[in-house]
Amino acid sequence: MAQTPGELARASVIVVSVTADQHAAVAERLAGVLTDDHLVVLHCGYVGGGRIFSLALQAAGGKGRPKIVETMNSLHLSGRPSPARVVARSHKQWLETVGTMPGDAEFALSRLGAFWPELKIGGNALQCGLNNPNSLGHLPVMLGHLGVLKADHGPLTTGVLHFGEAHTELIGNLADAYEKERLAVVRALGLDPLPVADFDALAYPPGTRLEEVERFGPKLQMRYLTEDLPCDLVPLEDIARLVNCPTPLTTAMIDLVNSAFRCNFRETGRTVEKLGIDWIAAHAPAMAASPAARNATR
Incomplete structure (x- = not known):
């Protein structure tokens, strides 16, 4: 993920790959950056990840209402044996994705489908998180x-x-x-x-x-x-x-x-x-x- 506010503002898609307990903290950091034109992907959401992210964004004074989606799980099971090397043990071929608002998941797949063909639209955010x-x-x-x-x-x-x-x-x-x-x-x-x-x-x-x-x-x-x-x-x-x-x-x-x-x-x-x-x-x-x-x- 880009590190500076300017880089983040220019990015059309921001993938948030942190532990789920950090979703609110990331939303606070991005509050001054995100606009209606951004797509945020929580990778992954756990129970209510998109909801928590949205509430934290609003509480931090964010004016933008980006499209927010969350995945059911992470795409890879991977780890880093050394600072310069990453090993992936598995690559999921199916991963449910849901949006916080109607149409968000469909929009995300239209933007990301070519890069993440594994993504499939799920039922709803609560069901996705609990599963x-x-x-x-x-x-x-x-x-x-x-x-x-x-x-x-x-x-x-x-x-x-x-x-x-x-x-x-x-x-x-x-x-x-x-x-x-x-x-x-x-x-x-x-x-x-x-x-x-x-x-x-x-x-x-x-x-x-x-x-x-x-x-x-x-x-x-x-x-x-x-x-x-x-x-x-x-x-x-x-x-x-x-x-x-x-x-x-x-x-x-x-x-x-x-x-x-x-x-x-x-x-x-x-x-x-x-x-x-x-x-x-x-x-x-x-x-x-x-x-x-x-x-x-x-």
Whole structure:
């Protein structure tokens, strides 16, 4: 991404590839630059990324109303073993994209389709964010290896591009239980759930993953907590309350991390209050059909 305000102002498309917890900070930085003519691509959005970006842009005094789209996930699974070298382990062949306003996604594909033929228009922003499978792959492994995060355990902390070494049967059980809970919330909202197996089949057809790659780290990156907790699990838990869908495992995982790191991701995360009840209701058919849910308070 261009670094100076002048360069950013001249760019017609700005791709924001940062961890999702930094979306608001980037919007604040760009508030004086973005115009109605810009296209902003959040790569990727997590739950409500475009909504958070738009609100932060307005709060920072931005006068422009750029077209904003977000992808369901990142296009590549990659890492940098050295400052001058990047390795990509996988290249997704399908990636859902949604806009914050009607027509934004279609406009984005008309501008980017030749460069990103993998992009496909998704249902809506809430469904796209809740169907992002990142937390399913990240959180169970992180919780199962909390002791590794603050200590040097040799090869366990050297790092790899994937979680294959860390996925035990017990962690797999935890991931399966979490996915059932997540899919239940999506269904309760009246949205279409996307199981991780279906996501993998669409995004990773044969030949799109490199199984043999050099190790580099860290494997258990803190961003798998600082991004996934506030931008995925916190909104999942809070939105689920609106449709009376229990999320005991999601709540337990948030509580465990909050206790272990002596923090409160519910204060910093994308809560119903921050996303806006009207925005959620506009994207959730079950809430639109239920005035009680729409008027629910935390």
